[in-house]
Amino acid sequence: MQLVKALLLMGISAPALATITDVTLDNGLRVIIKEDHRAPVAVSQLWYKAGSMDEFNGTTGVAHVLEHMMFKGTAKVPDGQFSKLVAAAGGRENAFTNRDTTVYFQQLQKDKLPVSFELEADRMANLQLKDEAFAKEIQVVMEERRMRTEDNPHSIVYEQLMSVAYQAHPYRRPIIGWMDDLENMSPQDARDWYSRWYAPNNATLVVAGDVKPDEIISLVKKEFGPIAKKTLPSRKPQDEPAPRGEKRITVKAPGKLPFILMAWHVPGLRDPDKDSQPWALQILGGVLDGNDSARLKKSLVKEKRIAVEAGASYDGLNRGPGMFYMEGTPAEGKKVADLEKALKAELNRIASEGVSEAELNRVKAQVIAADVYQRDSIFYQAMQLGELAVLGLPLDLLNTRVEKLKLVTAEQVREAAKLLSDDRLSIAVLDPQPLDAAPRKSTVTGMRHAN
């Protein structure tokens, strides 16, 4: 523990941190600025701490629907104009919704940032949410769900597995929402969501790029400063009860190849100084699937040839609980059950025999290198800062995380593997259904001329 603290202090004094500015306006808006002067550009990301986990049954998907509606106009900037104005400034813009947050971003030449701030501040407070615009956009969202989920067997497997793995926690619900909820969603649902969560004191603005922090702060104060803070609803923990044994489902969907997805309830990162399991689980993910020679590729794909694809990952940086995943597609002639056994055997091997120093060092070498490579993208750097801010984690974790991961021992990785017991496990198996067995009239019609 002594060692940990010493390295943490070193991390804080690292030069990279000197370029981060972190201030909070009187109305509660947090502003984080990361200077990077490699190119005359900047990214602005506005993070709202409101994602699908804050939704209620019956209106699943409303966080994402509202994200779409945010482009549909205010009194000052009518429907369609938001994107037009950003485009005219040479910018790129978009937004995304996940379980924990909703994020809106623009990438621009640095001197165009005021456009971004003006537009974001305007729609933080003045969104119109008209019925006609909603009626059209909800159709678009349903098409998005068809494209991303309904017609993608692996997405269905994930959606179904989450709805079983979690019983109490809202992570059981899909981000895009159940189709029935989308079909029955009303404009008022979106208005309620907007008035509940869209407030400066529920948001963090991250700006990264070739900027001067004092200039940014005064611009942000001018645009966002006048927006009043709101009283935010209380957030219930909705903690998941302790797992009481393995859960297993079969998912039938049109497809050609079977697929298995396994998910273990594990701790997420809460206290970067005290928690050790999350760092060990992260390294375990690397030992299993961090590179092309990691255990799953080496053993299951290359040597034993049980799988054509196999993977593992730790998902522990969330507002909600953590999860460890393993997945795979069996090779021709192999059964899903064989692959399941083989995946578990890899875990058991680590739990009983541990990992070699060479393996551990290999994973750490990747962590260290990735920390250098990520500097090539200011967007990614801003993403990391936004995530930490929303989770209430210290921003210096950007620097200290590499040291934390370097300190993980082989024994800790072994303990992490032991954590993945059957009692914490939920399994979904894709049972592929014939592509031509769907109940419909026509088959291939071949070529014919139009016009």
Next chain:
Amino acid sequence: MPIKLIRFFLFLLCAPSFAGVTIQHWTTSQGARVYFVENHDIPMLDVAVDFPAGSRFDRPETNGLARLTHAMLDQGAGGLNDIQIAQKFADVGALLGGTFDRDRAGVSLRTLSSRQEREASLSLFMTILHKPEFPQSVMQRERARIIAGLREEESRPDEVADKAFYQALYGSQGYGLPESGTAGSLLKLKRDDLRAWYKNRYRAGDAVIALIGDISRGEAEQLAAQISAGLPPGTARQEASSPRAPGASTEKRISHPSTQSHVLMGMIGMARSDPDYFPLYVGNHILGGGGFDSRMLGEVRQKRGYAYSAYSYFLPMAQPGPLLIGLQTKNSQADDALKVARETVSAFVAEGPTEAELTQAKNNLVGGFPLRIDSNKEVLDYLRAIGFYLLPLSYLDDWVKNVEAVTLVQIREAFKRRVDPAKLSVVIVGGNTK
């Protein structure tokens, strides 16, 4: 004309701090073309080597040879097996990448520039470029994995549509061939086919070596010389076959148990060397390339809520690549959406863009140019394209000027010349509800 000059001048004034990318170019003694950008901001180096060895050079009966050969380069080389190679890259935190498309087969490396890591990863990188062994057993495994991938793609309507679209335009050769081949053609391949393909198509005289990062000119020269010297010498025979002329329009419907129909529409468009490149590029930004700024997304999504995505693009390649218009919508709406997409193209070709649309497109493209080259990764991709498609060295310097120079008349005439709405081929994959 004076107006345009003034606007360009203003742009320069507005962005005085913007320094372009300085590309250094030379040719190795074996004839490899080298493109280098020296940049010491981050202690890392990116290297990429590309060859004209994409799937368009496949023969129909052995379609998949190009792809399988490319996939096998790092699966056994210079006495090291597949696992040893992967371990050695990972040991120094280096990332090996592969790119493969219809024209190109390429290998890339991102490594730390510190001496020990750099030398270890570059030495290994050259081993896989110079001494691939194509072990028989590993070849069988990788082939089985590609075949599994092909089977998986059959369950995805977008993949099915994409293959059918290229075949509709180009037939069963060249760009019409599936990039990864078919199970049937892949199973015909022998180890010797792969070795011969490597020797014929991964030649020094055809290689394009792109480098960006934390090394000096001298180090880059030495590295490029080493890469080039170890490759099979000479240049590959140039294939004469070129795509057939745009034929009659076809419409193909493929039944699929998906909830959406994936609609692709298009025709043979332009090559990378096309003199109409910029008018077509800027014009397409207005038609369907500019996202929410484009007519296609406006008509299909914004006005009617038919689809999440609707777009168009030209894919310029060594030979004329397609103009592709795409959307996906629930099955019952497919024909209505297709009609809207068709009318959008027809109207655009008939009338061309408005002055306001062109101004908006130019503002976005010109103003957004710095975003295209704000990372080493993006600059590397430009170096690779400039080298492979023999674009002028001043390509990036001239890009803004070339966009600014495009006129309404040029766009209208280029689209009229090149895009015949009556000759669009259509592929629809989804539930046939008729």
